[in-house]
Amino acid sequence: MKTLPFVAICVIVALLAFFGLRAVQNGYLFVAGYVVLQFVVLATAWNILGGYCGYVNFGSAAFFALGAYTSVFFYKLNLVPLPVPALILVGGVVCGIVGLGMGYLTLRLRGAFFAIATLAMAVVLQTLVVNWDFVGGSRGAYILHPENLEFGGFSLPYNQYLFLLMLALAVLALSIARAIERSQLGFGFATIRDDELAAEASGVPTLRLKLIATTLSGALMGMAGAPFPYYIGYLQPASAFGLEYGVNSIAMPMIGGTTNWIGPLVGALLLGTVQEYARVTISSSINLLIVGLLLVVFVIIAPKGLVGLVQDHLRARRKP
Amino acid sequence: MTALLHVDKISKRFGGFVALDSVELEVQPGERLGLIGPNGSGKSTLVNCICGTLQNEQGQVHFDGAPMDGLAAHQRTHRGLARSFQLPRPFVSLTLADNIRVPMLYTVHKRTGPLHADNVSARCIELLSLVGLDHKAHHMPRDLTQVEMRKLELARAVAAEPKLLIADESMAGLSHSEIEDILKLLKTLNERGITIILIEHIMSAVMSFSQRLVVLVTGKKIADGKPEDVVRNPEVVRAYLGQ
Numbered sequence: 199m200k201t202l203p204f205v206a207i208c209v210i211v212a213l214l215a216f217f218g219l220r221a222v223q224n225g226y227l228f229v230a231g232y233v234v235l236q237f238v239v240l241a242t243a244w245n246i247l248g249g250y251c252g253y254v255n256f257g258s259a260a261f262f263a264l265g266a267y268t269s270v271f272f273y274k275l276n277l278v279p280l281p282v283p284a285l286i287l288v289g290g291v292v293c294g295i296v297g298l299g300m301g302y303l304t305l306r307l308r309g310a311f312f313a314i315a316t317l318a319m320a321v322v323l324q325t326l327v328v329n330w331d332f333v334g335g336s337r338g339a340y341i342l343h344p345e346n347l348e349f350g351g352f353s354l355p356y357n358q359y360l361f362l363l364m365l366a367l368a369v370l371a372l373s374i375a376r377a378i379e380r381s382q383l384g385f386g387f388a389t390i391r392d393d394e395l396a397a398e399a400s401g402v403p404t405l406r407l408k409l410i411a412t413t414l415s416g417a418l419m420g421m422a423g424a425p426f427p428y429y430i431g432y433l434q435p436a437s438a439f440g441l442e443y444g445v446n447s448i449a450m451p452m453i454g455g456t457t458n459w460i461g462p463l464v465g466a467l468l469l470g471t472v473q474e475y476a477r478v479t480i481s482s483s484i485n486l487l488i489v490g491l492l493l494v495v496f497v498i499i500a501p502k503g504l505v506g507l508v509q510d511h512l513r514a515r516r517k518p
Numbered sequence: 519m520t521a522l523l524h525v526d527k528i529s530k531r532f533g534g535f536v537a538l539d540s541v542e543l544e545v546q547p548g549e550r551l552g553l554i555g556p557n558g559s560g561k562s563t564l565v566n567c568i569c570g571t572l573q574n575e576q577g578q579v580h581f582d583g584a585p586m587d588g589l590a591a592h593q594r595t596h597r598g599l600a601r602s603f604q605l606p607r608p609f610v611s612l613t614l615a616d617n618i619r620v621p622m623l624y625t626v627h628k629r630t631g632p633l634h635a636d637n638v639s640a641r642c643i644e645l646l647s648l649v650g651l652d653h654k655a656h657h658m659p660r661d662l663t664q665v666e667m668r669k670l671e672l673a674r675a676v677a678a679e680p681k682l683l684i685a686d687e688s689m690a691g692l693s694h695s696e697i698e699d700i701l702k703l704l705k706t707l708n709e710r711g712i713t714i715i716l717i718e719h720i721m722s723a724v725m726s727f728s729q730r731l732v733v734l735v736t737g738k739k740i741a742d743g744k745p746e747d748v749v750r751n752p753e754v755v756r757a758y759l760g761q
Binding site: 395397399405 | 569570571590591592593595596600601603607608609610611612616619620621623624625627628674675677678
């Protein structure tokens with residue numbers, strides 16, 4: 199299937215999900231749905247660098263937080279009140295630039311060294327934000343938003359508006375990931391994951407491709423973070439740079455499968471839903487325990503993730 | 519005739535170890551050159567310096583009349599330099615056809631402009647059929663035998679439509695009949711106009727393939743000439759058999 203029909207199907211599914219949830223008339227579903235969709239975007243963004251290129255980024259939380267704090271910065275600056283979609287774009291640009299810079303600094307490293315460098319970048323950024331009073335520093339920042347969004351005589355509750363934006367972002371992230379997978383860029387990314395030396399010998403400009411991956415991945419993570427202050431209302435460094443984002447954006451593609459766009463989607467829907475359910479029925483602090491346990495189980499029984507497990511099963515059935 | 523490859527006094531050190539010491543080499547268009555030497559003589563380092571995997575500290579590499587120094591490995595591939603690896607390095611997550619597709623998309627595409635997807639697919643099958651692997655086009659590299667892996671490695675290098683192919687120990691660990699297969703393939707590629715440097719330890723293969731033989735010992739070139747003359751060179755005999 200070409201990209202445009204895929205995008206059209208995604209949009210239809212997204213609209214069905216939105217109007218389906220509206221029909222249920224339960225505000226909590228939009229709040230929980232926002233979190234799950236946010237993880238769909240984060241997991242898909244992580245997978246562009248981690249899954250397609252094989253470079254494990256432990257600094258996802260830093261990009262997410264940077265997107266969130268970009269929104270806080272413009273909110274506090276108060277020059278021109280920017281709508282959330284514009285903040286998403288600005289957050290994407292800022293995080294894309296930071297991703298490009300991180301790529302230049304770290305992409306000559308591989309394996310654990312690259313992962314540690316990304317983690318270090320997250321720590322440096324968090325320290326900067328904690329000490330930056332303008333965006334609230336360690337005490338955090340309040341973001342106020344109206345109860346409802348009014349446009350053209352139509353009123354939409356703000357949580358539904360944010361859900362709709364995150365839905366659009368999820369469609370965008372999935373469409374980008376799928377388009378990459380089937381393109382020349384996707385082949386290039388796969389060769390980097392498999393063998394960089396052989397990739398160079400085949401004419402693949404590995405450094406340039408890795409920079410494209412870090413930029414795209416960073417931009418999408420930043421876009422996922424940009425509406426977060428409006429969702430949460432009060433943003434502090436500990437919540438924006440939370441371990442939850444770093445761990446989930448790795449665990450979700452690992453559990454779903456890292457070699458294609460479906461894996462992060464499946465992983466995020468599954469893990470995100472389980473975590474949201476556990477949050478309201480057991481405790482919010484049990485989330486990371488669930489992620490850890492599932493990750494251990496999947497690394498043992500399905501190292502290629504759920505999608506890989508299904509693919510292997512289908513392949514085995516096809517063989518005589 | 520202008521040399522296709524001109525290696526001008528290149529040197530490479532790893533710490534205190536001199537891997538290449540002012541090595542000079544010329545390869546003419548269409549030539550079949552054998553490069554031999556004991557283990558640790560600097561053959562692979564020379565290949566890595568020529569192909570851009572390693573940067574030489576002194577000297578220059580000229581290819582097709584242009585300097586190659588400072589160019590990354592992929593840029594040298596774009597200029598027409600291809601190599602196969604001593605240990606096969608297939609793209610394990612891609613099918614055989616897609617392994618071949620990569621250099622076409624990134625090298626031929628860059629040289630000739632956009633390629634039609636159908637033409638790329640047809641060319642992939644054509645190249646796989648040249649090495650006898652067309653029936654496994656949609657298999658994964660893990661399904662291949664050792665000799666098939668070597669053939670895939672050569673087919674992938676040839677897919678970049680190189681002017682010069684450096685085959686680094688393409689026959690290591692193969693049986694006699696498999697060596698014959700690879701030799702036949704390399705000769706076919708040479709007949710199609712590809713200049714070939716063969717790095718090999720199997721002397722019978724080198725002697726039957728090469729029009730000229732170069733010998734490296736401890737990073738220095740000690741002999742360069744017709745194969746039958748080189749193997750009688752006392753210095754070469756001493757290097758291989760000892761005093």
